[in-house]
Amino acid sequence: MSPAVAGRQLEILADQVWMKMVEKKFVVTPWEVSGVVDYERLIREFGTQPISGGLAKRLESSLDDAAYLVRREIFFSHRDLNLVLDDYEKGKGFFLYTGRGPSGPMHIGHILSFYFTKWLQDKFQTRVYIQITDDEKFLEEKRGLSYEDTQKWAEENILEIAAVGFEPDKTFILQDTEFVGHAYPLILKIARRVNYSTAKSVFGFTGETNIGFSFYPAVQILPSLFEKKRCLIPSAIDQDPYWRIQRDIAESLGYHKAAAIHSKFMPPLTGMQDKMSSSKPETAIYLNDDDKTVRNKIYRHAFSGGQSSIEEHRKLGGNPDVDVPFQWLYMFFEPDDKRIEEIRAEYRSGQMLTGQMKDILVEKVTGFLREHRERREKARTQVHLYKKDGALAREMWKHDFSKS
Amino acid sequence: MSPAVAGRQLEILADQVWMKMVEKKFVVTPWEVSGVVDYERLIREFGTQPISGGLAKRLESSLDDAAYLVRREIFFSHRDLNLVLDDYEKGKGFFLYTGRGPSGPMHIGHILSFYFTKWLQDKFQTRVYIQITDDEKFLEEKRGLSYEDTQKWAEENILEIAAVGFEPDKTFILQDTEFVGHAYPLILKIARRVNYSTAKSVFGFTGETNIGFSFYPAVQILPSLFEKKRCLIPSAIDQDPYWRIQRDIAESLGYHKAAAIHSKFMPPLTGMQDKMSSSKPETAIYLNDDDKTVRNKIYRHAFSGGQSSIEEHRKLGGNPDVDVPFQWLYMFFEPDDKRIEEIRAEYRSGQMLTGQMKDILVEKVTGFLREHRERREKARTQVHLYKKDGALAREMWKHDFSKS
Numbered sequence: 105m106s107p108a109v110a111g112r113q114l115e116i117l118a119d120q121v122w123m124k125m126v127e128k129k130f131v132v133t134p135w136e137v138s139g140v141v142d143y144e145r146l147i148r149e150f151g152t153q154p155i156s157g158g159l160a161k162r163l164e165s166s167l168d169d170a171a172y173l174v175r176r177e178i179f180f181s182h183r184d185l186n187l188v189l190d191d192y193e194k195g196k197g198f199f200l201y202t203g204r205g206p207s208g209p210m211h212i213g214h215i216l217s218f219y220f221t222k223w224l225q226d227k228f229q230t231r232v233y234i235q236i237t238d239d240e241k242f243l244e245e246k247r248g249l250s251y252e253d254t255q256k257w258a259e260e261n262i263l264e265i266a267a268v269g270f271e272p273d274k275t276f277i278l279q280d281t282e283f284v285g286h287a288y289p290l291i292l293k294i295a296r297r298v299n300y301s302t303a304k305s306v307f308g309f310t311g312e313t314n315i316g317f318s319f320y321p322a323v324q325i326l327p328s329l330f331e332k333k334r335c336l337i338p339s340a341i342d343q344d345p346y347w348r349i350q351r352d353i354a355e356s357l358g359y360h361k362a363a364a365i366h367s368k369f370m371p372p373l374t375g376m377q378d379k380m381s382s383s384k385p386e387t388a389i390y391l392n393d394d395d396k397t398v399r400n401k402i403y404r405h406a407f408s409g410g411q412s413s414i415e416e417h418r419k420l421g422g423n424p425d426v427d428v429p430f431q432w433l434y435m436f437f438e439p440d441d442k443r444i445e446e447i448r449a450e451y452r453s454g455q456m457l458t459g460q461m462k463d464i465l466v467e468k469v470t471g472f473l474r475e476h477r478e479r480r481e482k483a484r485t486q487v488h489l490y491k492k493d494g495a496l497a498r499e500m501w502k503h504d505f506s507k508s
Numbered sequence: 509m510s511p512a513v514a515g516r517q518l519e520i521l522a523d524q525v526w527m528k529m530v531e532k533k534f535v536v537t538p539w540e541v542s543g544v545v546d547y548e549r550l551i552r553e554f555g556t557q558p559i560s561g562g563l564a565k566r567l568e569s570s571l572d573d574a575a576y577l578v579r580r581e582i583f584f585s586h587r588d589l590n591l592v593l594d595d596y597e598k599g600k601g602f603f604l605y606t607g608r609g610p611s612g613p614m615h616i617g618h619i620l621s622f623y624f625t626k627w628l629q630d631k632f633q634t635r636v637y638i639q640i641t642d643d644e645k646f647l648e649e650k651r652g653l654s655y656e657d658t659q660k661w662a663e664e665n666i667l668e669i670a671a672v673g674f675e676p677d678k679t680f681i682l683q684d685t686e687f688v689g690h691a692y693p694l695i696l697k698i699a700r701r702v703n704y705s706t707a708k709s710v711f712g713f714t715g716e717t718n719i720g721f722s723f724y725p726a727v728q729i730l731p732s733l734f735e736k737k738r739c740l741i742p743s744a745i746d747q748d749p750y751w752r753i754q755r756d757i758a759e760s761l762g763y764h765k766a767a768a769i770h771s772k773f774m775p776p777l778t779g780m781q782d783k784m785s786s787s788k789p790e791t792a793i794y795l796n797d798d799d800k801t802v803r804n805k806i807y808r809h810a811f812s813g814g815q816s817s818i819e820e821h822r823k824l825g826g827n828p829d830v831d832v833p834f835q836w837l838y839m840f841f842e843p844d845d846k847r848i849e850e851i852r853a854e855y856r857s858g859q860m861l862t863g864q865m866k867d868i869l870v871e872k873v874t875g876f877l878r879e880h881r882e883r884r885e886k887a888r889t890q891v892h893l894y895k896k897d898g899a900l901a902r903e904m905w906k907h908d909f910s911k912s
Contacts, residue, residue, distance in 0.1 A: 242696050251693055251910060281696075281910070285689005289655055292646050292685075295720025300704075303719050315707050316699025319723030506655060506685070 132342050133308060135244065137379040143180055143341075143368055150344050152181040152366060159186055170223040172439045177368075179220070181341060183351070184363035188336045192228055198334040198363075200224055201327045203235035206257035207247055208382035209390045210264045212469070213370040215476070216436050218268045220367070221338050225270060231496055232270055233327040236262060236279040240324070243316040255281075264391050266483035266490060267476055273495035277487075280323055286501065287326055290508040294329070295322035297353040306345045325350045328362040329508065330500070341366035370435055375407040376426050392477075395470045402429065402462050402469070409451070410458035421454035422461070429458075429465040437468040536746050537712060539648065541783040547584055547745075547772055554748050556585040556770060563590055574627040576843045581772075583624070585745060587755070588767035592740045596632055602738040602767075604628055605731045607639035610661035611651055612786035613794045614668045616873070617774040619880070620840055622672045624771070625742050629674060634740075635900055636679045637731040638669060643684040644728070647720040659685075668795050670887035670894055671880055677899035681891075684727055690905065691730055694912040698733070699726035701757040710749045729754045732766040733912065734904070745770035774839055779811040780830050796881075799874045806833065806866050806873070813855070814862035825858035826865070833862075833869040841872035 130139030132146060147154055155163065155174060163185070164171040173179050188198045202221050204214065218234075225232050238254040241247060249257075258279055265277065284291065298321060303309060309318050324346050328335045337347060344366065351361040369379040372387035380388035386405040389398055409427030411417035424430040430451060438444045447464065450456035491497055534543030536550060551558055559567065559578060567589070568575040577583050592602045606625050608618065622638075629636050642658040645651060653661075662683055669681065688695065702725060707713060713722050728750050732739045741751060748770065755765040773783040776791035784792035790809040793802055813831030815821035828834040834855060842848045851868065854860035895901055 239692070239696055243700055245700060251697065255910065281692055283689075284692055285687075288643070288685055288688055292643055292720055293655065295723070296647055296649060296718050298719050299715060300713065300717050300719055300722055301715030304715070309704065311703060311705030311708070313704050314700050315702050315704055315723050315726060316696055318704055319699070319719050322719060506659065 134342050134345060137342055137369055138377070140377045141369065146341055147181050150181075150341065150348075152183055152341075152344065152364070153185075155180055155182050155185065155365070159189075162186075162189055166227055167223060168227070169439065170220060170227075172441060173220060173367075173436075175441070176434060178435050179338070179365050179367050181366040182364060183347065184334070184361060185336070185365055188334050188363045191334050196333060198228070198230060198336050199331050200230050200232045201235070201330070201335050201337050201362075202232070202339055203237055203324070203327075204261050204265060205237045205241045206254055206261045207241040207244075207249060208257060209392060210261055211380050211382065211388035211390050212432075212436075213380040213388065215264060215268070215391060216370060217338055217340065217367060218265055222268050222270055224336070224338065225274065230274070231331070232275045233330055234265060234270075234275065234277045234490075235324070235327050236277060237320075237324065239280040239284065239316070240320050243314060243320055245314060245317075262487055262491070263480055263483060264476075266487050267480035269479060269483075270490070272486055272489035275490050275494065276496045276500050277490040278327065278500070279491070282491075283500075284323060286503075287505045287508075289506040290329060291322050291326055293357060293508070294325050294353065295319060297356065298322060298349055302349065302352075306349055321346055321349060325353075329354065329357065329359045332359060334360045335362045337362055337364045339364070339366065340369055342369075368435070371428055371431055373401060373406045373428055375428065376431070389469060389473075391473065391480075393473065395474075398470050398473065399466050402466050403459075406462060406465070408458045408461075410461075411454075414457060417457055418454045422451045422456070422458065424448045424451050427451065427458075427461065429461045432465055433468065437465065437472065538746050538749060541746055541773060542781070544781045545773065550745055551585050554585075554745065554752075556587050556745075556748065556768070557589075559584055559586050559589065559769070563593075566590075566593055570631055571627060572631070573843065574624060574631075576845060577624060577771075577840075579845070580838060582839050583742070583769050583771050585770040586768060587751065588738070588765060589740070589769055592738050592767045595738050600737060602632070602634060602740050603735050604634050604636040605639070605734070605739050605741050605766075606636070606743055607641055607728070607731075608665050608669060609641045609645045610658055610665045611645040611648075611653060612661060613796060614665055615784050615786065615792035615794045616836075616840075617784040617792065619668060619672070619795060620774060621742055621744065621771060622669055626672050626674055628740070628742065629678065634678070635735070636674055637734055638674075638679065638681045638894075639728070639731050640666060640681060640683040641724075641728065643688065643720070644724050647718060647724055649718060649721075666891055666895070667884055667887060668880075670891050671884035673883060673887075674894070676890055676893035679894050679898065680900045680904050681894040682731065682904070683895070686895075687904075688727060690907075691909045691912075693910040694733060695726050695730055697761060697912070698729050698757065699723060701760065702726060702753055706753065706756075710753055725750055725753060729757075733758065733761065733763045736763060738764045739766045741766055741768045743768065743770065744773055746773075772839070775832055775835055777805060777810045777832055779832065780835070793873060793877075795877065795884075797877065799878075802874050802877065803870050806870050807863075810866060810869070812862045812865075814865075815858075818861060821861060822858045826855045826860070826862065828852045828855050831855065831862075831865065833865045836869055837872065841869065841876065 130141050132141060160174055163174050167174060191198050200221055202217060221232060236258050238258040241249055242251055242254045262277055300318065303318055303321055328350050344364065347362045347364050354361050372378055372380045374387050386401065389401055407428045409423035411420050433447065434444055451461055534545050536545060564578055568578050571578060595602050604625055606621060625636060640662050642662040645653055646655055646658045666681055704722065707722055707725055732754050748768065751766045751768050758765050776782055776784045778791050790805065793805055811832045813827035815824050837851065838848055855865055
């Protein structure tokens with residue numbers, strides 16, 4: 105299939121996906137998630153694969169402690185994950201790539217994917233590339249961020265990411281405004297292969313979109329071509345459109361199609377639709393929220409699946425499927441399968457009250473954040489290793505991209 | 509006028525210009541010049557001003573030796589040139605910006621504008637920024653240049669430009685693939701202000717245009733914002749669309765609208781339409797053509813305004829208006845007004861034969877190229893000053909563009 109034909113098919117596919125999402129009244133794009141997301145439908149419409157059966161077992165057995173995230177289908181969808189595991193088993197190896205758009209403070213939902221990536225790094229002993237897309241966030245006009253804003257958030261967010269504890273000699277944090285120049289030759293090669301119609305269809309650009317933003321996909325595709333090995337991208341599924349384009353052009357440039365492992369969105373505190381938003385503090389718990397703030401947010405804003413009175417609750421029981429505290433425990437904070445099923449059963453039966461459910465979550469979240477903050481303080485002296493002085497960072501800054 | 513309204517007006521204007529050029533059967537865009545160019549019409553349709561009257565006198569009196577290029581209307585059109593001269597006289601100063609797309613060997617037509625720019629630098633003691641747009645030439649797919657090709661041509665072209673003899677401490681040659689990263693913050697600020705509809709209308713982009721090429725105008729606008737002084741851009745008029753966009757956004761970013769001084773195209777050897785083309789060797793004389801090649805090209809390919817036999821020519825006379833050797837002498841190689849009018853008269857009367865006209869041009873061109881080549885050899889050791897080590901180059905590489 106010629107690139108032109110593939111490009112056209114991709115356009116048509118993208119238009120169809122877009123229309124169907126609009127019909128369904130939920131929207132998932134790299135810049136917007138709204139409505140109640142139907143994940144099975146996303147898999148069909150994005151054309152990804154569910155993580156199930158033998159593949160799920162294979163991944164679980166590799167992940168040990170983090171296996172619950174696969175077992176519970178928090179990471180639920182993929183592209184070419186089987187090929188990644190094949191390459192690993194054959195000794196070819198693979199590399200990981202993830203990123204962060206520094207548009208504000210990071211919340212619990214943002215950091216989950218980084219912890220998962222670190223677990224993958226530990227288990228598979230891979231290199232990790234983390235892209236800080238400060239250019240994207242500046243170009244995304246509706247955010248109204250000044251250039252200085254994006255630089256400030258980039259610095260703060262990088263510290264949060266460093267706190268996760270990636271291996272300093274195997275991890276490279278590239279901040280676009282610093283690194284794009286060095287890698288510009290390869291970015292140009294990517295950009296030359298992506299025409300405007302394709303980008304427009306995949307991302308929904310309009311005439312009002314600025315020319316920087318319509319160029320930006322080439323920058324986000326860049327790290328997926330940092331090595332000739334297969335690249336696995338752990339991220340929430342909203343970033344998938346970039347990898348569709350990447351997969352359309354990577355082989356013609358002499359690289360592998362990107363593989364992906366997609367997570368669901370942690371629901372906002374306020375209920376099971378949309379996603380946590382940095383601009384709506386009541387929907388999210390930020391990584392720098394202190395214990396008191398965490399307690400207040402959970403007690404005041406967390407949407408409960410409980411009944412309107414204790415008597416009713418004891419009689420009818422709660423609904424864990426819409427109870428955000430339960431969902432947060434299930435999605436991340438309670439790895440013990442036996443314990444989470446006890447909580448679910450006790451809540452459903454009415455034995456556990458809403459307040460008790462919230463107490464459990466408050467304890468888990470404050471404990472997690474205390475540890476994260478301690479790691480963050482220690483990480484201040486590590487940032488330079490990820491960005492410049494670690495073994496991988498030094499290699500990347502020396503790499504000649506004109507030969508890529 | 510809000511940026512949105514201005515942008516929309518610019519779109520409408522650009523569409524109108526485009527349509528009228530198509531009707532007239534000549535096309536002038538940054539990537540194509542074809543047909544017989546009607547320069548008066550270009551002035552009207554591009555919305556520039558003719559250089560005439562008091563302004564022409566004012567410029568001529570400043571230029572001394574190069575004044576003939578204004579007097580003969582080779583530089584014939586401008587934007588805000590009067591404001592530039594005002595700023596100069598008030599002691600505010602201005603700066604010069606020009607450039608070269610390294611897509612192949614440079615010919616006589618390319619270098620003319622650089623010599624003119626050097627004369628401006630000498631007379632006005634200004635800084636000069638010269639952009640080498642190797643990214644543009646790589647992104648312009650129809651050229652089919654590999655990345656390595658653009659790098660090779662960039663290196664060779666820079667040497668030709670260095671031969672012109674710009675002041676090393678006041679001249680900065682920026683090669684995009686090397687410098688874009690350093691200036692990326694300011695490029696992002698430009699890109700955020702240019703929407704796709706505007707760029708599409710001004711440049712005639714289509715859905716097939718790659719996303720790199722539609723972003724590139726932000727890169728070409730960059731050097732016009734290197735200083736808070738007024739920027740004067742000497743170039744052939746085909747580059748004008750970039751400055752239309754620049755003028756639409758510069759003030760909102762805290763800079764001056766770019767001023768421009770536009771030259772006509774030196775006609776190709778083969779006749780008075782289209783322009784010299786690097787891909788058609790018979791149309792152009794390259795800067796590295798040796799004396800014999802120059803002679804052969806002029807004698808064999810130069811379109812003559814003479815008659816078909818010597819007898820006819822003696823009787824009817826030649827037509828200097830379509831005689832390319834005469835036009836080249838007029839446009840660049842014979843600065844002496846008295847001498848050029850003698851040549852014109854003798855040719856028109858039939859006293860001067862086509863062969864004699866060609867002899868004069870051959871002597872001028874080979875002499876010019878011999879001197880240029882000598883300067884080029886000496887310039888080999890100077891290139892590093894223009895790109896990195898001269899006073900201005902060092903300043904630009906230290907400049908913090910995140911504060912621009």
